Structure formats: C-alpha cells, structure tokens
Amino acid sequence: MSDIKRMEIGTRMSKIVINNGVVYLAGQVADNADEGIKEQTQNMLAKVEALLAEAGSDIEHILSATLYIRDMKDFAQMNEVWDAWVPEGHAPARACVEARLARPELLVEVSIVAAQK
Numbered sequence: 001m002s003d004i005k006r007m008e009i010g011t012r013m014s015k016i017v018i019n020n021g022v023v024y025l026a027g028q029v030a031d032n033a034d035e036g037i038k039e040q041t042q043n044m045l046a047k048v049e050a051l052l053a054e055a056g057s058d059i060e061h062i063l064s065a066t067l068y069i070r071d072m073k074d075f076a077q078m079n080e081v082w083d084a085w086v087p088e089g090h091a092p093a094r095a096c097v098e099a100r101l102a103r104p105e106l107l108v109e110v111s112i113v114a115a116q117k
Contacts, residue, residue: 003019004017004018004019005017005018005019006018007054007055008051008054013026014026015051016051016054016055018055018056018116021115021116022063022113022114022115022116023052023055023056023057023061023112023113023114023115023116024112024113025048025051025052025055025111025112025113025114026111027068027109027110027111028044028047028048028051028109028110028111028112029044029101029102029106029108029109030043030044030047030106030107030108031043031047033103033105033106033107034105036077036107037069037074037077037078037107037108038077038078038080038081040106040107040108041077041078041081041082041107041108042081042085044108044109044110045081045082045085045110048110048112052112052114055114055116056116056117057114057115057116057117058114058117059085059086059087059090060087060090061114061115061116061117062086062090062092062112062113062114063092063093063113063114063115064092064093064094064112064113065092065093065094065095065110065111065112065113066094066095066096066097066110066111067082067094067095067096067097067108067109067110068096068097068098068099068101068108068109068110068111069096069097069098069099069107069108070098070099070100070101070104070106070107070108071098071107072098074107074108075096078096078107078108092114
C-alpha cells in the first residue's frame with residue numbers, strides 16, 4: 001500500500017493530498033470575494049499555483065480541473081482568465097458547472113488534480 005501524504009491539514013479537510021505521485025487540491029476560492037469574476041478567478045488560480053508548488057507540481061502538470069461558477073453569465077469572462085493562465089499545449093481535462101457556492105459573494109471555485117513533477 002502506498003503512503004498518503006496530507007498537507008495543510010485542518011479539522012474539515014487537507015488543502016493538499018498526495019498519493020502515488022498524484023496531487024489532489026481542496027476546492028479553492030478567491031480571497032478577494034468583493035471583486036468581480038475576473039479578479040476572483042485570477043486570485044483563485046494564483047492560490048492553485050502556490051499549492052501545486054508546495055506539492056511538487058505546477059500548472060503544466062494539471063490532469064483535471066472542475067470549475068464551479070455561481071452564474072453562467074460570467075462563463076466567458078472566467079474563461080478569458082483561465083485561457084491566459086493555462087500554458088499552451090497543457091490544457092487539462094476540464095468540467096465547468098453552475099453551482100451555489102459556500103458564500104453568496106463567491107463567484108467561482110476550482111478543484112484540481114495534478115501529477116507531481
């Protein structure tokens with residue numbers, strides 16, 4: 001059986017779980033929830049990058065992303081930020097669904113699975 005490594009462990013969840021060279025990130029939301037979809041998306045993705053680096057990975061190693069967006073009216077603007085962030089040739093498998101998030105001011109959340117480098 002392989003070792004499971006948990007990082008930034010809290011009562012409810014770990015921000016990072018690593019097993020067999022695969023990195024699982026807890027859902028990430030923006031810290032700047034008082035701003036618009038583009039700013040929230042940029043902030044959220046910066047948090048993803050930092051967590052991936054902590055786990056020995058990076059955005060070129062993302063395998064899968066699931067995005068949760070409060071209102072699909074913001075889909076195009078969120079994608080503008082996403083498309084500029086993902087390195088060419090490294091687009092992960094991705095799903096995007098409209099969903100109610102934990103707080104009404106949150107506009108977007110992402111869950112990431114990545115390979116370690």
